[in-house]
Amino acid sequence: MGDDTISNRSGRSALNRRNFIKAAGVGGVALSAGCLGSLSGQQEWPSRPVEVISPWSAGGGADRTSRAVADAAENHTEVSWNVSNQTGGSGSVGMNAAANAEPDGHTIGCTAPEIALFEHLGIADLSPEDITPIMQYTEFPAALVVSEDAEFSTLDEWINYGKDNTLQMANSGFGSSWHMAAAGIASEAGVNVEHISYEGAAPAMTAVVNGEVDCTAVGAAEVAPQVQDGGLTALGVAFDQQVDALPNTPTLANQGLDISIGSWLAHFAPAGIDDELKQELADVYSAVYEDDSFVEFMENNDFIRVERGPDELQDFLDQQYEFYGNLVDELGIEKQ
Template identity: 40%
Template sequence: MKKFLKRTIGIALSMTLVASLAACGTKASDANADAGSQEPAAVDFSKESVTAIVPYDAGGGTDTVMRALADAAKGSFKNITVENRSGAGGATGMLAGANAAADGKTITMTTVELTTLEAMGTNAGLTYSQFKPIMMVNSAASAITVKADDTRFNTLEDVLEYSKSNGFQMGNSGNGAIWHLAAAGLAKAADTQFTHVGYDGAAGAITDLLGGHIDGVAVSYAEVANYVASGDLKVLAVLSDNRLEAIPDVPTAKESGYDVVLGTWRGLAVPAATPQEVVDELYRIFSEAAQSEDFVTFMNNSNNVIEIMDGPSYEARMAKDLETYTALIEDLGLKVQ
């Protein structure tokens, strides 16, 4: 099935509880045209070693996307190293990145949790204004996933009805993280509750699901795709406006009567005080890397959607999402007092 490189206005984050939002995307091809007329870069990164912080455990979707992007961009640096700093639902690693030297040598893969954790009140002082965004890289919807041989659950309705009388242990990537909010939003729409089990990234939750220690997960399809292909897991529904191209037989939650559309985004950022000319050079490097054949192939094969936004558009997206999730979290009663 033909895959595609997605450059859209923005992914929907709408549900009955929250108004949908949009942000303006910028095509990487436009950036290339602009780059041709730029003055020589203020920083020659070919002589610099750079660290890319991933605020989650190795093996999850954020980690694999960052590593693929770093590999595609490695020719532009003396060296680029990916460092996992997990903890506190992503806050630990993002705080480390925000507080790094503002010289462009420490890049952080920021995720939607940059806004959800602040809205929850569990961010340990983290806020998006501590960063200067470089670009948004990709987006993904939540996929409600269970073990393939679990005969209790063959439809989304099976999960929701079972949870009302028996409870349902739903794994996610940490308290206040997007997969926690996605599952909580679905539960509210269905007038039920899940027992939320948090991990420092989706990989641990998926491991425990495979081991039968929890009942299901609400993570991106890309993070479970290999286990679906191997026959170990099955996806019952996706929290998106439309069915996913990779799994066209899996319905959306909306098709079952639950208007819940929630997902993540991932992008690159540096400390807020970083000089703009340094940010511009990093944008040039990584936007070209995001168009490279190797990166596009990886993203397509791993069922990840490429969605590029330039720095200003990405920052506007963060500001809008903070408003959106603040309203959602208050409505769900999840804000930490």
């Protein structure tokens, strides 16, 4: 994953069509949205509020960034965009709800590497083939964090403790991207770990702060506020360079652990939407990606912006499916 970007502007976005309707009205031509829809052979989109389903709990990266996307999307459509949290099954409950919704563009799902993991781990019969990719908009390098009151405050101390003791390590659900990141880091470090699942990154971090578990590996941008304000100590970032979210935290590689792993977020529509609607969604999302409010939110919260449109995202998802299948085998993680 990198900073590579693509543009998916067809020139016929929902916004442009709305401007046509307004212009026609000024000129005295009485065209309603319904009439225009019948002329084009398709119902006007969007014709009612759009729901974005975040498959993890409020406060995590998926929830916060999806709300930023929804807020920006309201600047480019004439309906409200609402985010609902449907948690469970390491994200499979919410993703299944979105994947199985009516393919009319009014239900959007948020996805992450889990979509490439479910089948490999026997969590759900859900894979990249079951969705219509719209846009990836961010990536999250994993950060290894412990409580600020932990008896280990450096990576070396954490490794030494974990070789003689079993570390309880929180994650955002069995088979989640943060489970994979935690397992990968623990395997590279050669420490003993018991993985404890929670319904999202936010409750996993809270468990570390409260002393319920010893550590967790979640997104650098997600943990940054609690590292900066107190509660958590970041031991390292699993990335090829230091990140703005944790400017004083070295990479794991620079400390002897050669691993780069994390997560990413993208939005999708149900499978089966027609090509015209898919393009309209892509046009709106292209506008959202460049929207001032969205850019400001991402920058202010140190979320890395990465844009992949429908076609590139589909290729990326296929690659992720193969990558995580191999990782599950390498780590010896058994199916549920």
